[in-house]
Amino acid sequence: MSSECNYFGIDIGTATSCCYQWSNNDACVSNSYRPLTLSVVLLGKKTKVGEDAINSYRFDNQCLLYNVKRIIGRDVTEIPQNDKDHFPYKLGVREDRTAIILPQGNKANKSYIFPEDVYTEIVKSILPPNYDQLKGKKCVVVTVPEKFNAKQRAATINSVECLGFDEVRLFSEPCAAAFSYFHKEHIQNSQTFVVFDFGGSTLDIALIHFADHNFKVLAVGGHPYLGGIDIDNAIIDLIKEKFRITQKISPMLEWKLKLKSESIKKALAYSSQIVIRNTELFEDDLVPEAQITISKAELDRVIDPVLTSAVDMAYQEISTTAEFKRGEISMILLTGGTSQIQRLDRMVQERFPLCKISKIDQMSVARGACLQAHWEFCVSANNRSSVDLLMQPIGIRTTDGITEVLPSTTKIGEEVTVPFNFYPSYDYAQELLISLFQGDWERFEGQSNIGTIKINIPHPDRIDNVCITLILSYNKDCLLCFRALVNNQEVYYTTIHDRWHSTNxxxxxxxxxxxxxxxxxxxxxxxxxxxxxxxxxxxxxxxxxxxxxxxxxxxxxxxxxxxxxxxxxxxxxxxxxxx
Missing domain, CATH: 1.20.1270 (Substrate Binding Domain Of Dnak; Chain:A; Domain 2)
Structure with missing residues (x-):
């Protein structure tokens, strides 16, 4: 089967994107000349991506789109106002979906575009040059942040499956990074790691135990609106404040300020201050200041709140686990573009003084996705144990253009049979149950157990089925709880703190x-x-x-x-x- 299939791993990042392909019995980058592509799209008569897009961007009526990961699959009302203020484009609703509104007279001759379409252009640009000529099935694993909800995951799948893939599955970004690290470093003995994935849009934290060439996700956490974008926005606001800019700026200037914020971070990593002349950014004389100076201390002042929030969140998520209390965590793995900030290393080390800090390169997520794709689509199902099934952080399966999820019409207590290779992640399963039971409280009054969904998974090589049981209930402190059982063995338990409580x-x-x-x-x-x-x-x-x-x-x-x-x-x- 493996000779007739093509396996891909794709990481669509906020800043950069990457694709790996399974070749010669290993995961290899699909384009060795340009392994990382900037996640920037320029719309026009001919759509351009990455460096080509940046080099061709000259006028405000051109449509340069970036930071799209913050908006894909989200309602307009969910997106923070601070993000909207810094986007070089406006957002609206078209066809009941969030859309990017394009300026009038643009060369693309469009009035709007959906974030999924931008994703599609990015993925198209990172596929191997001979992709259309490949024979056999094309199977891909695409990484998503741990905190992506069901709509964001579905939007990601829709943006990829239209490119001719026969099967599309999703994989958690921190888990993909860990998978790549374990494979590359040939970890032999049993160890427990924390993956601190600080990307451009989100913060993902995962506690992972590795033993006997298998890894198990013990806990996950993070924040869906905390990442490098927030640091860039803070630096851009500092530049505006120093130059005394109060009026709304053009999309072209917003892009220039974003590039300047990147150069400031790099320059102040080795210098105490940097001087910026107004001619570097502005083409007119309307700016009051001829030049400004930004010191390292000023940079630290504006970015420290973001870094501190991330480190504090990681500590809060991990310090309550039994593994942390027993001193069993051996290493913190830092990955994601924002984790390259040197100041973050010291902050993490101060909060986790007994743990070794190791950085993983940005391409490791795509590589881990490719390894997962080969394992998922090629390795025999005989090698999978029933308890490990729910540990696979994959929530949706797409085959022949049909996405299979637990039906929304499922009733409480009803048993549902799904394909063997359907793996609901914990976050996805929680959201699934909450969406099923929300707004129907009269049947739960006086009950501690809200509802149970059983998923029967036929195993192709065994007589018995695997039964995954997902349960929502209240504990003694009246906190909403989510439990997951595989063949009646509890493999996951968590309490859910959500505004959802207030409506019950x-x-x-x-x-x-x-x-x-x-x-x-x-x-x-x-x-x-x-x-x-x-x-x-x-x-x-x-x-x-x-x-x-x-x-x-x-x-x-x-x-x-x-x-x-x-x-x-x-x-x-x-x-x-x-x-």
Whole structure:
């Protein structure tokens, strides 16, 4: 079968994109002359991508499109306003989808274009030159951020499958980077790693255990709106502030400022300051300042909040795991374009002083995707264990132009049979269940278990099936929980903190009991604490803020729990002293 198939791994990044192809029993870059292509598209009579697009960009009525990864598969209302302010194009809704609105009189002779179409142009440019002449099936694995939702994943698949691929699957970016690292470094012994994937659009964090040539994803986290774009925007705002620019700028100038922000980061990695003359950016004399100076200290001041948020988020995600508490994490793997910032190394090392820091090159994600493609489409299914099935971070399968997902018409408790090679990721499965059960709360009142979906997967080489069970329920603290079981063995558990809670009357009614219990405990224990009056006053202040809708339900309960811990910890300490 392998001789009749062509396997590809594709990473569509915010800044750069890359494609690997399986050849000579290994993953090889598809275009050795240009292994990395800038994710920039110039629309015109002839569409250009990458360096060709940049070199041909001369006028404002041309359409230079970049940073599209931030908007693909998202509703216009979901995109942060700060991002919209820095895009060189406007966004709108066309055919019930988010679209990029193109300027009038543009050479492409179009009024709008969808982000998926921009993705398609990027992928088309990174495929091997002989792609159309290849014989046999064409199978591809495309990487996506761990935090991509179902709509973003579907949009990514749609942008790729139109290029003639017979099968398209998705793979988590941090997992692809880890897969590539394990394969390249020939890791033999059992180890636990943290993958810190800080790209242009998103932050992805994955805790991965590697043993016996297999890896298991233990935990995932991150942020869908935290990446290199935010650093670039902060530097661009600093330049505008220094040059005293207050009016809206043209798309051409926005692009120049983006390029200048990149050069500033590189220059200040080795210098204490940089001088920028207005003639480097502006073609008129309307700018008040002839030149500005940006120091390394000023750069650190504007980018540190982004870097600190990323490192703090990684620490919060990982420090609660059992592996971290046992000191079993041996290495932090840094990948993604933003992780190349030297200052980030020191910040990560300070938060994880016992872990070795190692950087993975930007092409490792595409390489890992190609390795996964060969494994997925070529390696015999006999080598896969049932427990490992759900560990594969793949959520959607496309064959012959048909995308197969769990049907939206599925009812609670109904069993669904899907193809063997359908692998729901945890994030995807959570979102799937939430979308199925949202808005139908009357049937859940008084129940701790919201609903269960069973997925039967026929195994081609075994008599018995693999049964994946996905469960939504409430725990004793009334937090929404997601569980995943494979053949009745629990392989994943997490609590879900989401605004989704606020629309559920059952959740709110259960919270009243929790709140009343916490307030009662605080009042009782405060009598024995020397800080009792302060704690009571803080509790009353929390109640007042909650009454005025200044705190969410979860923030309110979290604050009450903190106060309860203060008074109960003092009480237990005082008892020990008396003894």
């Amino acid at each position: 009357p059952y959740y709110e009614s259960q919270n009243k009991e929790v709140v009343n219990r916490l307030i009662s405990d605080i009042r009782i224990h405060a009598e024995y604490s020397p800080d009792g009056k302060r704690i009571i006053n803080e509790m009353l202040a929390l109640q007042e803020r909650r009454h005025n809708n200044q705190l969410s339900e979860i923030e309110y309960i979290t604050g009450l729990r903190s106060l309860e811990q203060q008074v109960t910890s003092y009480l237990s300490t005082s008892i020990i002293v008396k003894k």
